[in-house]
Structures are given as structure tokens and as C-alpha cells.
Amino acid sequence: MEPKKVEDEAFVTLATDDSYSLGALVLGHSLRKVQTSRSLVILVTVGVSADMRSLLSSVYDLVEEVGEIDSKDEVNLTVLTRPELGVTFTKLHCWRLSQFKKCVFLDADTLVLQNCDELFNREELSAVPDVGWPDCFNSGVFVFRPSDETYKALVQFAEDKGSFDGGDQGLLNLFFQDWATKDISQHLSFLYNMNSNASYTYLPAFQQFGKDVKIVHFLGELKPWKYIVSEGKLMKPSESQHSEDHLQYWWDLYMSHVEPHLQFYQDAPYHELAKVRLESPEPVETSVSQDQPVAPGFISRQEAWEKGEIDYLGVDSFENIRRKLDSKINGTTE
Template structure:
């Protein structure tokens, strides 16, 4: 339907990878709805062009622009930058109804039936089920609702410093009023949760329709071994609770997203680099005279490099900082800044 859309948000080039997998998974399961991506200025022009291959509309949102509708709210609540960006989804009044999905989600089947639900429909949060998780929700775009949300954000803020706290307080009747607005958990299953009710997961987990990669480590942060078709790393890592979901994400990335990145020249250099490195490994191995060809071939097959996205110059990055456009979700995150400071202090 042309007047209904799935909507997501990408705040930097890394999250674009997530958005591309989400969009590709929606297409794979033949959604009949439009696909819309909101992006911030931190997304490079090259990655924006790739998004335009998957999404029907790619819309730039810059809350730091004085002409932006959320700019005044940001001045009063600077900690809500990403949240105020996400609220722009209510401005998409060219659509009568939308389903918002975070860029770290992926669909495992067609979920167009969600458009039969009303605002605000969402699934319980695994950490506090009386709150909904704002990674997937059904809503009706409305300038009136958008204005009310902005005013609410300015006056009340958010109890968790993010959009989930704000939206749960604004739509406070969700927990008690209308059960038809409670989406089944299979529409927003956290891939990182250790479910205390394991029999239920075993009984219903196979019916999962949407998987949500919550937590600081996202699927694109892992390295994928295309030979074994699985992620590399320690499977005992407590963060990797359901490796099958991670492998599904990477399967979609390799099949649908990587070819698009290669078409735009984003990963071509990486492939060439791996081939050169493989050649060097062969040369060094055979020059020692002790290695058998089969052993070398096996070792080289494990050489892999995660696609590296275009990096901006230090001058460009400094300019973004001066404009207040630090990439808080990516290279300029608190953890990265702390690591940099630690290297100076050691």
C-alpha cells in the first residue's frame, strides 16, 4: 500500500549496514509496504546512495539545523539528540500508518499484518515488561502528535535518557488499557537476552518474526567467516546467546548488501587487500620450505577482513565536532573517547 511504510533510522555509516540488512530482509519476505529511512548528517554521501537502492525514500534529519522543527527542543535537552531525531518519524504525514523498526532489527518472515494494529502498538521489553521496547512500534504520523512529543520531551525529558523512556511515559496507558496494542514477543525478540523461561523459548522461539540485536555489540561488529558461514569468535561469549540469529544477519548481509557495497566501490579495495595478503602468505610460507601446500591453503582460507566503510579526514571530523555533529553512536562514542584518553594516560 502506497500510504503505509516501514521506517528506520541510521545515525552513521555503521548503522546504515544494519538498515540495509533490515530493508533487504523486508524485501526478501515480499512486503507490500514502502520502505523509508531517516538519516543524520553523519551518514556519508556514498552510503546514502546505497540506501537509495533499497529504500523508497531516504530523508535527511538534522536537529542541529536552526530551521529544524526539533532544534529548540534540542537546545533545552541536548542529551536527547538521537531521540529527537527518531521522533521525526511522526512527521512522515505522507503515510497514514507506519511501523518503526530500529536499524539493529531484522525480519524473519512477512510482518505486514502489523499495519492492522493501532498506535501505539509494541512488544514488552524483556528487562521490564510493563514498558514496551521502542525498537519496533506501530504508529500514525501526525504533526499534532509530533508537536506534543517535542513539548513533552522539553518539559519532562526521558527517564532512561533515550527514546524508550520518553515514549513509554508519553504513551503511559500502554501497560494497562488496551491489550490489542501489546504485540506478541515474537515481533521484537532480543537476540542477547538469556530467557529465564527457557521452555517457552524452546516452544515459541522458532516462530520469531523479528529479531532485535540489543546491546553495545552489533552484528556488523563481528567478523564473518564466509567459508564456514558463521561468525568468528568465542561462542562462549555471554553476548552471543543465539548465534543462529547472528549468522542469519550475516547471511543476508553477504547475499544482499555486500553486492551493493561492491557496486559502489566501497569494499572493492578490501577484497584486493585480502588477495594481496593471501599472496604474501603463500610466498612467505613456501620460501621457508617447511610448509605443505594444503596447510597453507587452509590457513589462507581463514584470512578475512570486515568491510571498512569510508573514513573521513581529521579536518572533516573536527569540522563536525565544531558544528556539534559528533558521531556519538560510532567513532565519537564515549567508549572510543575513553580508550583514546587511556592510551595518553598510560
């Protein structure tokens, strides 16, 4: 039995092209799967095709086109090494959804694991501290109240003050500058915006609290929909630190709810996928002798790396890694 719909509150996301629309589709299905009682809204720009908008309308209650706002702040975006984030200023349009009294914004690269409708009990601006600088909030998930007045104030502030990172997060943290100290109730738990590499940065905490996570955020340039598929297997690049369980769940939703409807992408990689499973990178082969001592407590080399227990002088030495790379480049085997 579906919960009674709350018409004047909504989860909101944004897509500026067809690529991010894939993330938004999976996000929308993840919200449907946990049976949210709130409306689903997506803001789109001219970069989203008509076919993709039609598909989005099958998941979202409202698909609304907005004009693209670009910070054009090349200096700060260069510091951030993410030049594509200038268009995230377009997120400001969410404050114009005045038909709703309260909303929760979710970036298109987030994934909802458990019902989190209780977020609507929080006030503007409630968000999760950023893991890189906890006195700032991460703008991938936040609670807000739509208001034309706030929208105009944000646009004016953007013109006058700009953003310290060239994107929406720097702008919003400057605008809501007292967030860190004003009201602790506006500091959301990390469970509502967990960095997908948390298992790599603090494995013991992830093992203790990971089961309670409600929203996971695939931060960084490598998004789930950008992974390479080869022979029916989803290849996990060596530089990826996204949790395999969360990646697999994203792809399960994609394959079951999104891919079958991508008829208009017959020639694109999206439609060529079989039922994929994650495939980790091939481990580095070494010539270390069997009697070489192993650090105590190693269950596996992957867990050792996750704990920061890297055997630089032995198995994980530069010489062994270089030997493996040379064999791959030269097409030889050891």
C-alpha cells in the same frame, strides 16, 4: 509474484551514521525477502555519507534526511551505560511522515524473519512489552500514525519532561503513559520484537515458540556488524549472547546483498570479508578427572550454561577458567 503495493503505509527505520546504515541495509533486504507489500522508508542524518545514501536508496523507497535531535541527558544515559543513545531522540521525526496514514517503526538492529504486514492492523501506539520492565514497551518496534501535531507535542514534552533513560524509549513511555493499562490490543506479542538472547534467558520457551518469531532484535552494544572477522570466519565473542542462527542469517543477507555493493569501502573491514561462518569461542580446557560426576541432563556445556546449570565447583570453576586465561596470556599450552 510480488504483492500489490500499499502506498500509504510504510516500514520506517533510522540511521545516524554509516555503521548503523549497514544494519538498516540488512533490515531492508530482510523485509524485501519476506515480500512485504508496504513501502520502505529510512530517515538519515548528516552522519550518513553520500555513497551510503545511494546504496540505501537501492533498497528503500524513500531516503529522507532529518535533523539530529540529541537528548543531552548525560545523567540518565550514564545510568543506562549507553551514552550513544542520546541521538535516538531523532526517531521522533518519524511522526512527520504525514504522506503515510500508518507506519511501523523498526530499529536498524532488528531483522525480519517472516512477513509481518498484519502489524498495520494495529493502532497507535502498539508495541511489545520490554523484557526488563514489562509495564514499559520496547521502542525498537512500534506501530504509529504520522502526525505533525503528535510530533510537535513529543518535542515539547521532551523539552518539558525529558526521558527517564535519556533515550527515546524513556521519552515515549512517558508520553504514552497509559500504554500498560489502556488497551491490551496494543500489547504486541514477543514474536514481533524478540530479544536475540532469548535462547539464553529462557531456553524452554525459545525451543517451544522460536520457530514462530517474526522480528528479532539485536539488543545491546555489540551489533552484528561489529563482529570481528579473522581468516574468513566470523568470531563470536565470549560475551555475545545473540542467537547463532539469527546472527548467521543476518550475515548471510549481508554477504549476499550488501557486501558486494560496498566498492566505496575498499579499505574498510566490510569489504575484506569472505563467505563467513560463525565461529564460537574456544571452550575452556580443564584438568578435571574423567570420573568426576556430571550433572544429569547435560547434553553439552553450552546448553548447560544456557539453562543456568553452571558447574562452579567442577568444570566451570574459577580456578580452571583462570588457568586457561593464564595459558593464553603467557602463550603456553596445557
